Amino acid sequence: MSTDRSPLALPFPALPAIAGVTPHVARAHYKSWDRCDLTFITLDPGTAVAGVLTQSKCPSPEVEWCRKALVLGQARALVVNAGNSNAFTGNRGRAAVEAIAARIAGRIGCSPSDVFVASTGVIGVPLPIDKAEAGLDAAFAAAPCRWEDAAATIMTTDTFAKGATTQAVVGGRTVNLVGIIKGSGMIAPDMATMLGFIFTDAAVDSAFLQSALAHANNRSFSCITVDGDTSTSDTVLAFATGAAGNAPIVSAEDDGADAFFAALADLCRQLALLVVRDGEGAQKLIEITVEGATSDRSAHRIAMSIANSPLVKTAIAGEDANWGRVVMAVGKAGEPAERDQLAIRFGTTQVARDGLAVEGYDEAPVAAHLKGHEIEIGVELGLGEGRATVWTCDLTHGYISINADYRS
Amino acid sequence: MSTDRSPLALPFPALPAIAGVTPHVARAHYKSWDRCDLTFITLDPGTAVAGVLTQSKCPSPEVEWCRKALVLGQARALVVNAGNSNAFTGNRGRAAVEAIAARIAGRIGCSPSDVFVASTGVIGVPLPIDKAEAGLDAAFAAAPCRWEDAAATIMTTDTFAKGATTQAVVGGRTVNLVGIIKGSGMIAPDMATMLGFIFTDAAVDSAFLQSALAHANNRSFSCITVDGDTSTSDTVLAFATGAAGNAPIVSAEDDGADAFFAALADLCRQLALLVVRDGEGAQKLIEITVEGATSDRSAHRIAMSIANSPLVKTAIAGEDANWGRVVMAVGKAGEPAERDQLAIRFGTTQVARDGLAVEGYDEAPVAAHLKGHEIEIGVELGLGEGRATVWTCDLTHGYISINADYRS
Known part of the structure; x- marks a missing residue:
């Protein structure tokens, strides 16, 4: 189905490249549509990761995978599938996530637990592994893409691509933060899902990043509602490559910690509001x-x-x-x-x-x-x-x- | 506004008279409509009362009045105003409830606390005391009415009048229970309210009646939802006149207590389902x-x-x-x-x-x-x-x- 662009939509902003982060998109053909539906983002070695995940008692295998991988605090790749949420699919769903992580780990030389996966779309249908693998192969072969392409590729029934950026000065260095997000409430025939991904070149310890993201979440993603329904797959992940070269932020007392936290909170708030602006049927x-x-x-x-x-x-x-x-x-x-x-x-x-x-x-x-x-x-x-x-x-x-x- | 009758509506059932209970209706002209909008029901001396009231932290003055009067456990009259909920009206709202209770108390010779009052309709507008008093005078002068008239008079935006009945054998005597109810979710320009009133000729101690009503409520009115919104005025009252002449039920061990409880629970369930059948816009x-x-x-x-x-x-x-x-x-x-x-x-x-x-x-x-x-x-x-x-x-x-x- 096609939906008109939300009257509350904002134009996609100019987003800077983030050193150490390389996005690609490809067609996995998860649905019978002619658009990119697989996003593959590589992250340089040393990237820290933090995340907040749905509190649903019936989460998708992707959410369970990310929850486990987050404990280690490091990331080398992110894959986002659009068109199939892989939720409520039992062992076959888990196998699909493991296959994706294994294929990427083998290709770029990392541990499968360094690969983060999120999916959104129809539920109850196991993610087809063959399509996922073919899509990944296409993504490996593709040239890097713009942020706007990645933001559009993670969309399901969103009516506009959503991204935001901000900066902070940390230890005398300017660090950049970029985020993309999708979600518009729920959508026939399936629940939609909020998936948000934040990338920064700041050097941040993963434990501090987790704490900062959790706090920012409390004032942003946890403060929005379209219809009060909670997806089985809601995921926000933040990746920090450290390429900006600042002295790593390890605790709230460190130089620039306040500035980084304020910037992260601002970015989360911008992203959260974009989701509400695309709330299903929203006019206000x-x-x-x-x-x-x-x-x-x-x-x-x-x-x-x-x-x-x-x-x-x-x-x-x-x-x-x-x-x-x-x-x-x-x-x-x-x-x-x-x-x-x-x-x-x-x-x-x-x-x-x-x-x-x-x-x-x-x-x-x-x-x-x-x-x-x-x-x-x-x-x-x-x-x-x-x-x-x-x-x-x-x-x-x-x-x-x-x-x-x-x-x- | 006029609304088509709900496709889930049921015909109004034949309800027996309840000895000791005399309903009347009249026009108080709370709105510019040509219909009865004031229900006045007299109860013979010795009538026990129990009630469950909204848990809203911002209740109407009627709810506060009933909560206080229920402590005494006895009732001589019930007044229901339709078209004005009197909620969020400060001292003027409280004064209106007191004026209604005082006028009836003086007329039938009882304590004001024996008079129960419920109102439903527009909020934020104090109930006009002059209209209430003129309506009451008309109700005093009116002949007793049928249950269906009372059920229709307490309606606001309901699309059909709602009543139910059942019986129980208590200590060898058949007792009758009758209930009327209104509510359909919420209605522009105001929230609607669920008001339910149950009448029985059984002799029941007010404390046992309260306990039985609370239990029945947990399996009926607390198990329905149209839109998850809770009115400031929700009220269910049960009145027992004792005219059936059974040995009064005082505790759950008494003869007939189980039968009476089962009948009350059945009646509450019937009434609760009628409200859902009139849920705003309901097709199923x-x-x-x-x-x-x-x-x-x-x-x-x-x-x-x-x-x-x-x-x-x-x-x-x-x-x-x-x-x-x-x-x-x-x-x-x-x-x-x-x-x-x-x-x-x-x-x-x-x-x-x-x-x-x-x-x-x-x-x-x-x-x-x-x-x-x-x-x-x-x-x-x-x-x-x-x-x-x-x-x-x-x-x-x-x-x-x-x-x-x-x-x-």
Whole structure:
């Protein structure tokens, strides 16, 4: 099926090459489509790796493979298959991952555990090993590609290719960070998956990289939702080649650690927002900020309750300043909240305060704000210092069309 | 707005009168509509009451009022307002509830705390006391009405009136139970609310009634979901007049306690299913049974994760046997699950077993089952003895139209 480009899409940015990272793409023909669907990225020796993986209790074999390989903290290659997620495929699925890792290990001379694999697409169908191997052979033979080609090749039902970049100064040297990501919620006939890959030339110890990625994840990928459903294959991996030549960052006290962490967090946030911008059927990007909660964690839960509420999401789709639905979502979160201290704003306009509608508030700026593509909802609980910001999109007929009108 | 009658609607059943219970309806004109919107039910002296109320942290003043009055365990009257939920209205909302209770208490000679009040409709607008009082005066003057009239009068955006009945033999006497209920998920421009009211002529101590209702609730109202959103006003009250003359049931060991409990549980289940049948935009009633979990509680959480998954609900709307989405929802529930032991059926056909698609399963009976109005999904986890059944409806364009295309 073809889907129109999201009205929230952003143009693909200019991304710098990352020394030590070489992307390639090829056709594995995982589906009957005429596009590249296998991405193969080689990483120079010495590359550190960190990752965050789905918390699903039914993960794909790729996720299990990566979880195990991450313990060693080093990487030489990444393979991403699009069109087949290989999830829920038993031993045959595991065998496909092992075959891919073995073939690459033999070719470039590394351990299979240095090869990271991610797949996205139809579930319940074992990844065909012959197609994967033929695709890899084509990728070995191919010239290096642009980041944009890699970003497009990992897409399934995404409507635009997604990438971002940032820099940091570490020990007097400028390091580059580049990320590509795919995901748009879920897509008929299969669940879609968020796969994100970050590459930097900074020298970073893998344990520190893991800690930094986990923290950045808490403020980015863990703060977005399209429909509240979690894929069996969600994967974010970060690779650091060290080619920039800075003194390796080993701990948070090291020179440049703060700058690197801030850059990584910024990149993750950019990438996460791109996924929401491609949310299935999305017409509006919604930023929800909850303040005054009893803790940051409580604020996050309340914000996610609002972000996952079909009632709130359809109200925004209808450009309706229905703050009553926000109250409902605050109330159902199960977190401390005092109805009579609650204040709610749309954009910069307070519409409710002290548990009551603000009498005679000016509806014009609210209506104008809701007609835009980027919507802000603010909730002040008045209880403490806890705060969180999360992002979602509206729930529209487009979502239903994508997920219900198509048959597998 | 007018909505077509749900394709899952059932005709209103013949309900017996309950001795000691006298329903009336009247026009309070809470909205600019030409229909009765105030229900007033008198209860003979000696009536016991029990209730389960929304767990929202931002409840309506009616919910707070009922929570307090339930402590005393006795009731003389019930008032239900439709068209205005009185939620999020501060002191003025509380004053409206107090005024209603005081007026009835003065008129029938009881304590205000014997008067139970529930309201459903627009939120953020204080219930107009003058309209409530004029409506009550009209209700006092009105002749008693049929159960169907009361069931229709408590409706907001429901598409059909909902009632059920059952009987039990307690201490050699047949006792009657009748229930009416309203709710259909959420409705533009406001959240809808589930309000259920149960009446019996059995003599039951209020503490036992509370315990029985709480248990029945766990297997009925707590096992349904239309969209996962929880109203600020959800209320189920059970009233027992004692007019049947049985020896009062005080504890679970008393004669007839089991029969009464079973009847109450049956009635609650009937009523709960009627709400799902009127789920906004619903075309299909979905029953989800999870077995083999590590506990009943774990089974319930997994079943609700499936029932609340937009991905599963849109697949059923699309008549698509997409078991991968069921796997996803099992995995995200956060409860113990072993991917490679998972079995899934649609109707009576196993489609996945041992973590794999059942090769060559017969798709014809699955397709036929999915074309029907009543869909069964079965999940076997293979871990223990825990089981749960929950009910939901599909997620359709109708839901989006009701909740997004209309403005408040």
